[in-house]
Amino acid sequence: MDRRKYLKTLAVGTVGTLSAVSLIDSCKPEDKPKDIAATPTIDRTPAELEHYNKLMADKFFDEHEMKTISVLTDIIIPKDDVSGSATDAKVPDFIEFIVKDMPKHQTPMRGGLKWLDIHCMKKFNNSFVECSSAQQIEMVDEIAFPEKAKPEMQQGVAFFNLMRDLTATGFFTSKIGIDDLGYVGNRPNQWDGVPQDVLDQYGVKYDERTLAESVKFDT
């Protein structure tokens, strides 16, 4: 079969996939009946679907916890010149799903959130979300830097490390995050080697033999 035809078909296919997803994304949560999970767009076995529907029907974090997670994720990944914030990328929803999917995260997350509130209560007489932004940052500063944190803050450091990990993964695997990162693959391509300007930048080149025997493309 003609290679270019394949590429063309696939390119169309990709756009189709993208628009299907952006349609789902643009659909606000309140537009959807709450008891029906969005249908997955990837290959699923019956057992996987059953598991997925079960997870979607469950709720792990309560409202206060979700609020705290939202504030924390936006402190970790705020909006900047390049892209939106963690909550813009729906990172809290990802975290809610992943702790249901990976029960090992449940106690560290629930307990960590509680730890944070208790420390804020002692320090500022308020829960974390009720603290002022300046107070929130003051608290975060005590647990966000593992190498200079005080020994009595270690549990908070461990919790914040987990929050940082889940926030970063949730953000950079979202559409906003992938665009921010500049990942430009996942589409039909013709790999013809490292671009010349990049080779020049690093002072490397393909040797004659590699150039002679590697796959070549019609332009």
Add this chain to the structure above:
Amino acid sequence: MSDFQIKKSPKTYDVVIVGSGAGGGMSAYVLANAGLKVLLLEAGPMYDPAKNVMQLKWPYESPRRGASTKFRNFGDFDAAYGGWELEGEPYTHKDGTKFDWFRSRMLGGRTNHWGRISLRFGPKDFKRKSIDGLGDDWPIGYDDVAPYYDKIDRLIGVFGSKENLPNDPDSIFLPPPKPRLHELFIKDAGTALSIPVIPSRLSILTKPINKERGACFFCSQCNRGCTVYGDFSSSSVLVKPALNTGNVEVIANAMAREVLTDSGGKAAGISYVSKDDMQEYEVSAKVVVLAASACESARLLLNSKSSHHPNGLANSSNVVGKYLHDSTGAGMGGILPKLVGRKRYNEDGVGGLHVYTPWWLDNKKLDFARGYHIEYYGGMGMPGYGFGFGMQNTNGKYLGRDGKQKEAGGYGASLKDDYRYFYGATFGMDGRGEAIAREDNYCEIDPNTVDKFGIPVLRFHYKWSDQEVKQAKHMKDTFREIIHKMGGIVTWGDKDGPENDYGLQAPGRIIHEVGTTRMGSDSKKSALNKFNQAHDCKNLFVMDGGAFVSQADKNPTWTILALAMRASEYLIDEMKKQNL
């Protein structure tokens, strides 16, 4: 009438094949094209990568962003169902030893998952005992298999470069893709250290080879299954065309229970339980081919006892299940500071490494007997679950974009920029080596345990020997050397020592297990003859990795395919001569 009954098919097939992976798929393909009537039993569901699509999906199309699950151990986008544990299908261990058994119940089996690394065994790989006195020689040599390697190269397609290496024979290659940037650095470091780094050898079509399959379009996602069949998986490349001959029927969700034998001790068919209706079935055939994977085929044989075969079918030698061996594996990774803040471009390439290192040293000068090859990875891949994890271990160690040292960890816009800054600067490498096949590494039937179908399960007994541990140590020393030569900094895999066998992975983890029904000239020391035919039962063949006498420092798939083709041609010939 009792509710419990066994449904017998009135039809007698020429051949019934158990398993649709590399061995079973190839056998079905060859036999069907020769006009034989074939029944293919598969323990899992039907699968077609063009219909069960994972390719070109985005991370956010998986709510867990591609993280692994108990349903797909290699991630939510991986094509292969199953994994190390299957619900209701346990296996056990003996004497506190360890073996992890990866099973993928689906059309095409584990060829839906594998790395497409397609290496021929070399002349020495068939004659190891003659070289180092360990294990056994194969009853065949490279010249016996070479014509079949040639045929599968043409039939399936593999890219690579002609190197004329003595024990890494060249295939009939399609052109390889150019190395990626980190692979160029690896190649330079290797060259400086006299470690060869050559184009990888993967069964991916960099050029079209027929009208049924499209060429690779460089999305780097072979493990998700290819919608244009641009890479090899048994389902798309062998079973599908075999079905198109009209000579093959597939029964999916058919879990084989035992090989049936007749009053004369010959194989007569297969009994299986259907996962669809949980009913018992029996099918008859003139010839039985087992290709259910090395351990699953051994399990079937050991569970097929009769008055003629009291020790299990094809097991008068008592070797079935023994000589189990998996490839060794150890890895190390690092960061290449010169790659931070790198320019973005589409670096996906093919699904896997563009360069690799074949075994390059002389074991006579080393303290272990067999070699290993090295696989490399890195670069600007698609982010997935785990992306950015552990930034607190990275961003305080290197100068930032502004040239200043940062406090590790952190938050906010500056942290956000760190993920961009370090993206694409990490890389790693894995050694895959040859273990010695030993009689006391084995699987056997657990006398106490059955699976949910009532089939007695396997119990494993496996220990690495000093040979494999020393090899792993050598791997680690080599990796460290390469990484340092590249100007890289080791970030993981360098804290192993004798206390954990130098990071040598548990047996089974590399998913190259072979040897459980090994071939040989002496029927007292082997289960199969040199044509994968049972010594004790001439109309029974085993065409998976079980037939291997020794696993080389190569990946087994290309050799499973070549031997299955060779055995199937022999089967056809013997059938014509009415010898079966």
